[in-house]
Amino acid sequence: MMKSDQSGPHSLIWTKVIWRQWCREPKVPAVLILILALGVAVFLAVRLANRAAVTGFSLFTESISGDSDLLVRPRAGSFPESDLMSLREKMGATPATLFPILDTTAAAGPGAEAEIFRIIGTDFVALPNAVYLSDDETGSPIAAQTDGFSGMLGKPDQVFISRVFADESGKDTGDKLQIYVEGRQKELTISGIVESDPLRPQVPRRLLVFDLPGAQKLTGNEGLLSRLEVKIPPGPDFQNNLQLAREKLTEWAGDRFVVETPGQRKDSATRMSAAFRLNLTILSTLALIVGAYLILQAMEAAVIRRRSEIAILRCLGVTPGEIQKAWLMESLVLGLLGSALGVMLGVFLAQGMVGAIASTVNTLYYETTSRSAAFDPVEAGFAFLFGVVISLLAGSLPAREAANTPAAHAVATGIRGGGLKLLQHPLPGWVFLLLGLLVVKLPPFVTSQGSTIPVGGYAGALFFLLGISILAGHLFCLIARMLAAGNALPERVYASSQFRLPGGRHRLAAAGLLAAFGMSAAMGILVASFETTLNSWIRQMLKADVYVAAAGAQSAISENKIPGEVWKEILATPGIEAADRLRRYSIHFEGKDTWLAGSEYNNSERRLQLIWIKAPENTAADALTVREGDTYPAWVSESFSRVFQRSLNDRFPVPTPDGPKSVVVKGIYADYGSERGTVLLSRRFTSQWYEDDALNNLALYLQEGIDEETWLADFQNKFPGLVARTNRTLREDALRLFRQTFSVTYALEGIAIIIAVAGLGLAMVGLLLERREELSTLKEIGMTRRRIAAAAMWEGLGLSIAGVVGGLLLSLILGWILVYVVNRQSFGWTLNFTVPWLTIAALSCAMLATGSAVAWFTGYRIANLKSDLEEE
Template sequence: MHLLRRAGLRYLLGHRWQVALAVLGITLGVAVVTAVDLANRSALQAFQLSADALTGEATHSITAGSEGFDEALYPWLRVEQGERRASPVVEGYAEDLDQAARVWRMLGVDAFAESEVRPGLGGIAGQADLALFMGRDDHVLMLEDAAAELDLQPGDRLRLRVQGRERAVVLGGTLATARPVDRQGLHDVLIMDIAAAQALLGRTGRLDRIDLVLPDEGRAATLAEDLPDGVQLRPAEARSSALLDMSRAFRLNLTAFSLLALLVGAFLIYNAMTFAVVQRRALFGRLRALGVDRVQILRLVLLEAAVVGLVGSVLGLVVGWLLAQGLVGLVTRTINDLYFVVQVRGVALSPHNLALGLALGMGATLVAALLPANEAARSPPRATLSRADLEGRSRARAPRLAGAGVGAILLGSALLLVSPALLVAFVGIFLLLMGAALMVPWLVLRSSLALARPAGALFGLPGRMAARGLSAGLSRSAVAVAALMIAISTVVGVGVMVDSFRGTFERWLDASLAADVYIAAPSVTGEASPPLAPGLPEAFAGVEGVERITTGRYLRLARGGEDWRLRAYDLGRDRADGFMFREGDPALWARLREEDAVLVTEPFQSRHGVGTGDSLTLPTPAGERSFTVVGVTYDYTTSEGAVIMAAERYRSIWEDETVNSVAVHAAAGTDTAELVARLRSAAGEAQALRYRPSAEIRQISLDVFDRTFTITHVLRLLATGVAVVGVLGALLALALERSREMAVLRAMGCSVQQVRRLILGQSLFAGGLSGLLALPLGLALAVALTQTINQRAFGWSLGVHVDPLLLLQAVALAVLAALLAGWYPARRMAATPPGDALREEVE
């Protein structure tokens, strides 16, 4: 074995380009998986650290949805209930006008109560000037690490944008904290006295929550029974768990797409190790004849694969870390757009990332190398010495592989159709891809034979030879075609999915944006718009050029361990215009105005299993109340889903006249720009508002959509890049294997140009076949993504829209990738003197 290992090492060192391509393939595959894992974990860790620091030692929280509850509950809790380890909280978000893209979490607290709940803020009473902190409404505190990073000193001013208005606050002091979780989790938090925060955030007299440390669950159950209607006691980690659960499907989608790149990388390893076995078939045959046993040959090939996999995995970890620096921004931006506000300060490799990258890289390498290693070990010495025997076995094995591929496709389809689990659905997709890959050798064999005659008629003997060359080198060409087919099918599948989603989203926007101008107070990404000042809707209704207005009320209701979104609309009529119904129709709105009836959005139906005719219990100020679901509407704004109610019914039950938005329907012939100017004048300076025409909202929504899928496009391109590298390696290997054949052709009188055209013709056939095979596979992948994955992950129904231009581009991409990959082998083989290639054969 020592001599065999030395021989294997000399082989690797003597075939640097071949080994480099294999290493590059596994490097890119591991890099993509590592980058996505790092980006996901960094965002997750940033959120979790913030949640842990803000939770502190609290075991439970008292909440009441997005509107909070009366602050009188706090003294009742401390005095009458005797809960001394309780801390009231008011929180919101503010944009830093001096630090681009920085969002501060504003936290209003009681300085004297914090030491019992949050150790990180327990030092306020000891470290801060309490007279300034509690006596002025513009003083804030921050951690000393954050102040040092921004080069801020006590007394410096910060310019913030809060609810659309510029506010100036003063850094009153800094806090030092001992726990690492507090130093990281509170890094982007500004702490204020609770009364000052209430004024700044428009929460006067209200609390968002009260954090408590309760001795046991028995006390928690007793306290929950004594709370007023509409107020709930729940475990402290319940809200953060619900938010993370919402983003879990998004993170799982990214991980699955990244694994596609690793799958293509595994094809490269299989390709490289097969070639390494084929190149040394004569050597292995001699070694077997001299007494080297099968186990030693198997161990040698797997050891070489392990070396390649280890080098590629280590490099992949480094490249993945670099790639993650860019991907984390895309992931964070998408999470902020769709789920919650999170800020990631950096990306660091953890032992988990190192173990995952090495395990996936080495595992994929060894699994991919197992078949060629077994082939080298099990072949009789005489067969090992024969190249024809290798190709003969490849052709004989092709029908059996195709049968296994059909079985994998059927199993994958069954999983997609039957299992409701998202992870199982992804397993089904991978079975589809692997099944298609297993069918490639048989399809290449049949296609090559079928194309030989037409190619000969069109291009003469070189065309016929190029077509038949694919089946002649089936052990090599099938791997190249499979790798490129999977990458191109991913391009088609994800492209069709994105186009279908965008088309469906655009149609929904066109139906939903029925008004001409939409008015709301500004909010930080991830937050609902603050309430409008009283009287503004009536003022807007009286503006010249306004035909009618509709209003919207948005809030969250604390329900069990999560917050349900409630939307109440005053449409001013008995029809629900502006909604797209999956179940029901616009005429149902009259029932919503007169009865305890609601609509639910499609994602809500998917998450909670509630449909038309079912009863839904909602917490109201007077206690829980049952509502009948009379319809289901399409909605693509959130995967949480929402309950929709008529504002007239909402106001009668909640006794709340608050409005969050106004939609203005202009009279015929009214200029939108002039109408906006009149609306601004009617509102005056009472509140900062945004006036957006429907066309602007449509464009903003599409921009957010495009940002959301930017990372998907990036992963798709990376997977394609890995495949191109694989095709280059396969075609180079195939060309090197046929060097003597090319030399014979040169010796018989073929010109350099003819040999070059022959090799490029093979590349053309390989690329064209890959592209054509990728189309049905890509369309099947698109149907799985739109009809199964998105439905189970987000609860959204999508129509399938296939752009013929996308399909043509995919085939063109496959052909171009194959031609680019075949250019170097063609140039090298055509330029090699025939004598050099034939010398070894003569010897």
């Protein structure tokens, strides 16, 4: 027999059977491609937005002087300019140029949410050197405008602004600009524009560049620097010179300063948000996995629909392996098309998401300048590959089912099948539950960057999900009884009969609903627990009547403060009974950034009460003022205790400008305001060490009978550069900020639920298509299309009930894991476990209603399809 050299039968089946079917009914593959694309897009968008939030972390001077090679910054407090002398002596003839930098903030306007200007003070005389030290030919965008320099030297009111800000605000050279520094309004004159250069990091929008002495004078930091940037001239000896400079700097720095590369600084800053970003990635993966479940359902429905064709192929001599390959090819093509579309959508979606994520990161962690997410080929490739793999995995089960389809003769006998066989036996379910119990409390995995990943929590959650999904099938016998209870209508009797001997497909459909409901409700529990805890924390913490802070205080990077003379003037205002004072400083402790805070609480009954994780023996307002020899008593936050592994009575030195000070942990308190952790001491000591009388926050207790609103209006007239909020507005702002932080989470949850309900619709399509002969019989014995739809509705309701009941149990377990394991190991926060019963009840009703409606609609459509017998 003449044989030709052609591709295998699976290619033939793909082109002649599957592809033709796609062409005849393009809606089905189009919907599947869109679903997969949505999953991939969400996944990629979150990753790109996360990446943008991290890469947007800026040292701010990069865009002016180019990348520095080394940074020197104090472990605590500021960098006295006077130290430069000894440093220059130490460096001697080492080929390195030193750029002193003052890096601080000012508010763009009054109010807590005022945008923050980043103030960079640098040596304008030395800056032109950046041109000669730069590898590229662009030099410094400021250095190029040398005309503006001479008139600016040392002046606190002469400023360069960014091109973006100039364009947005319509300001130009010579125009005036108002800012708020140290609680006072200041007027600046714009001396020049910092141009954006494609060869440099993007110039941050709200960047104000001053000559160093001018910035120091403007911000009240005379004689002080934030850091020193060091540039090594390019050339063949670069590496040797870098090494030499680093050695000399490290030797000089001792334990007062940190010498690091810009990369190390960035890692240290961005690692703080690693857990937050990881959680978002996991949630976005959830959307993709639920999408995969939907593809599985849809492809399985397609296999059932084409079962007779597959049977014919078997009769024509096509092997099961070839059929499996052909159907896998379908999922591969779906995966390739869906993932490609998803990558394109993802890049657009990321632009919308980056704002939300950057806003949270700005508020909670560090400043990011990102306003858009750049396309990243590695991330896109990863998302594309992930989408293809997920699609292949989702398609593998239907492909196997297609391969196992009996030949035509057997089809006529009405064999049913489908769904995961694993779901039909309870033993694996119990094994998964046991595994979940064993792994859930495992200690977290600590990455080389110091982030903790609760692997035991996540693995436990997965095992519980699998276990409960498998065991949920046992609910079907109860559902069967429930549906047939009383004098049931024939539709209910028929629907009930489907649950008496449920197949794998019923179990798979219920498992999909259960997973989506369970995970969403569990996230609801986490959010509710967070909100309840935060509420009770705020209630206990916020006892004062009015809270005062410098403008822009809501941003995590704000260094704005209330100078001593200003807060003293405030305290002299009539109507104030007492006040609590707080000043915090960023310190570099054991390789990480954390806070050192000095507090002074008043002695009244109403004073601030911390929530104790481990209470000290003495909680009085002046408890922190009692020294034990050279050791200072401290209360540390729960996050500090977790990150630095310090507990009650532990003694350790903390860096201060006055040298290391030994502190002893007397208490551990809850603090949901920061993940960085805080060491809280008496301000009596910190103000001496830092020689600083300023405050970050001032809580005022008004005398009885004083109207807060009237008092506040007078206050704001007198101190327009400060933010003052009443107890009520501060609470409202805190909760609004909290909800904004979780907004991305809600969106991702919503996507998961929508996909799960769509999955139920597809499951019903599969179940009903498989029973086309039965439906045909029902019609022959007098059941109308509407009654068949009603029977499908009862069946869908039964599946939804199984999903909701199983999902509820799952959500309680997952909620517990999220609150007590994942959250505690990731963020170090203790939350009060709270179940939002009302929200869960609403979610249940919504799922039961939409599940029933989708099933009714599916039944109504399929009731009119001809059976296999009728078709031929």
